[in-house]
Amino acid sequence: MPTRGEPVLRMQGVSKEYVGESPCLALNKVSLEIFPGELVSIIGPSGSGKSTMLHLLGCLDKPSGGEVFLDGRPVSKMSDNQLAEARLYEIGFVAQTFNLAPTLDVFKNVELPLIVREVEAKERKRIVERDLSVVGLSEKARSMPSQLSGGQKQRVAIARALVNDPKIILADEPTGNLDSKSGQEIIHFIISLHKNRGITVIFVSHDPKIAAQTDRIISIIDGRIESDVRNKRKEGGN
Numbered sequence: 001m002p003t004r005g006e007p008v009l010r011m012q013g014v015s016k017e018y019v020g021e022s023p024c025l026a027l028n029k030v031s032l033e034i035f036p037g038e039l040v041s042i043i044g045p046s047g048s049g050k051s052t053m054l055h056l057l058g059c060l061d062k063p064s065g066g067e068v069f070l071d072g073r074p075v076s077k078m079s080d081n082q083l084a085e086a087r088l089y090e091i092g093f094v095a096q097t098f099n100l101a102p103t104l105d106v107f108k109n110v111e112l113p114l115i116v117r118e119v120e121a122k123e124r125k126r127i128v129e130r131d132l133s134v135v136g137l138s139e140k141a142r143s144m145p146s147q148l149s150g151g152q153k154q155r156v157a158i159a160r161a162l163v164n165d166p167k168i169i170l171a172d173e174p175t176g177n178l179d180s181k182s183g184q185e186i187i188h189f190i191i192s193l194h195k196n197r198g199i200t201v202i203f204v205s206h207d208p209k210i211a212a213q214t215d216r217i218i219s220i221i222d223g224r225i226e227s228d229v230r231n232k233r234k235e236g237g238n
Helices: 050-057 080-089 106-116 121-134 150-162 180-197 232-236
Strands: 009-018 024-034 039-043 065-070 091-095 168-172 200-205 216-221 224-230
Touching: 009 050, 024 050, 024 065, 024 224, 039 050, 050 168, 050 200, 080 091, 091 150, 106 121, 106 150, 121 150, 150 180, 168 180, 180 200
Parallel strands: 039 200, 039 216, 091 168, 168 200
Antiparallel strands: 009 024, 009 065, 216 224
16 A cells, blocks of 8 residues: 655646647646555546646656646756656656667667666666566567567566666556557556555556556546546455
8 A cells, every 4th residue: 555645746736738720728727646656547538638647747748837746846947957867767657659779679678778877787787687587578688679579568668667766657558559468467567566666656548447457546538637536446356
């Protein structure tokens, strides 16, 4: 169960407007708190604003109004370097499209964040081997992405998200490009990381089957939170 305390992520009256020929208010005065160790799903139909919310929570974008806080720090006041460090050290991203470099083997794909951090080569090797073992892909270390199944590619993406020991994992439609069996395996795997490591996990999805496996379900429609409920059925075991 999550340890209550100060929220690890907080939105306070957050709006996000995209300007242009057809201005779009993607989020409209959204407020919420995510606490350490929570397992949360943000659900909604296409165009509801859930991906915009994820980008803001992941420090990939800044709001048009209101404020996003990461560990109590206002994101709008953070420099580009501070934002980059937050994304590198504190948040692990798992995307629908895997985002693997096609010309690098599995080992080097997972190693990339550690190279950015200038971690020493011997330590990089230890960490990459550790996390490839965690996702069950040690034997695929020298395989190219083109030689992997969709489920294996997503596990590589998870290993890459883990190498910096993030406190938060943001999973954006992580099963969107997978068959149902592989998709369920990936969801179970990410949830096991949450349970075993105490990582705060936020799923963004349109799939109610994913939401049913989380402790808290935030439903967003037309840029506003429609509901934010505890998953009593899951907590009760059935």
